[in-house]
Amino acid sequence: MSNIKLSKSEENYLKSIFNLSEFGNKQVSTNSISKILNIEPASVTDMIKKLSKKNLIYHEKYKGSTISKSGIKIALQIIRRHRLWEVFLHDKLKFNWDEIHEIAEELEHVSSEMLIDNLDKFLKYPKIDPHGDPIPNKLGEIDFVDKISISDLKINEKGIVSRIINEDEEFFNLLKKLKIEIGSEITLIDKIDYDNSVEILIDKKSVIISKDISNNIKITKI
Amino acid sequence: MSNIKLSKSEENYLKSIFNLSEFGNKQVSTNSISKILNIEPASVTDMIKKLSKKNLIYHEKYKGSTISKSGIKIALQIIRRHRLWEVFLHDKLKFNWDEIHEIAEELEHVSSEMLIDNLDKFLKYPKIDPHGDPIPNKLGEIDFVDKISISDLKINEKGIVSRIINEDEEFFNLLKKLKIEIGSEITLIDKIDYDNSVEILIDKKSVIISKDISNNIKITKI
């Protein structure tokens, strides 16, 4: 198949198109790619032609682009590389959450399959990255898990924090204070009807968090 | 100073020029750079002009290039990155010795000072890479240690294996069999005058190795 090595640029376009396409289901406009990559629409058109010729996307003039099956496959591999590096940077090199994306953006283009496989093994085959996003496996398969809100739990049910919506500095600091991070176990103790805040058990302590805070934390039931 | 980000190409040229210059002491010919990088001499001349304009090297037309002080500084940082990644690939990702160079060649161009500092810390500030080459510290300083031959030891003196000269597959396999690797402790038991082979204690066993073999192993006295 298309086992041809892609350039860094091509990889970035493909990843962006995949992300905009909602898993390959939506047509993507030239303008939206332009905005995401900060590249002029005319240049995007150039690259669209190039990727089309390689059958990684299909393009209808003036209408938009759709990512192909082989395009999706490659995009998932790039995402896999990105997220594995993020786990490494966060868990091993002790980078903060908000510092890892940019570096992973560079590391993801180092193309050695063996490198990624060995890294995956070294990290013990993580399923999610530090942002809570799922990591595709070698075959590009993703473990879809239901992400729910804390308030969807019943009293005494437990969940694992799997996604933080709000990425602001202050929110990040709050979570740090509450010892809440991706992977933390949370038990619902009580729901307070008055203002929809919830009482939870986290890090062996019970705290009450507002509706707004709990809405910004997604969990998976266990 | 010249805190301008260099391209991957510029970094590769600078590293090669540094390596050819024997620590900045020798003038480097255009042809030698061409051969090492597998790039035509005409292209090398182009890049030499570019690096000269940035004061990373000095160039005398038709004579050769000398690396500047700031050029050396940058080259040492690239070498530092390369060797730290090699330690990571070998020690953590369990790559073989002979597989790491190519991948490190790519990783070395990911430019984040914090990344390298955190990696250095994670690896516990290693002094040598898996080939036995010294790793410059953050300031570009290198721990120079006398590398001697096993036969330079006196009877019962000990040394640490610090460099393997021959990089052939077969030699590598032989070392594996003898349990000799970078960092191994070797004690000289006897020198055999007849053919200059030596009897050594390695991995708690005594073996006799030929002059040829011992000449391909450099050690540092302890």
Add this chain to the structure above:
DNA sequence: TATATATTTTAGGCAAACCTAAAAACAATA
């Protein structure tokens, strides 16, 4: 539906990093 506005494409250019072919400078040696 006609017109204004927004989106996308085409056309032509530019810088980086390579190339080949030919000219210039240097080195070696008859």
Add this chain to the structure above:
DNA sequence: TATTGTTTTTAGGTTTGCCTAAAATATATA
């Protein structure tokens, strides 16, 4: 020293990935 051979540079070309300006198409609105 004149000639031959090697090394280096110059000159001009290519590809990649970007750009701006203008033309073509699609969409929105009066």
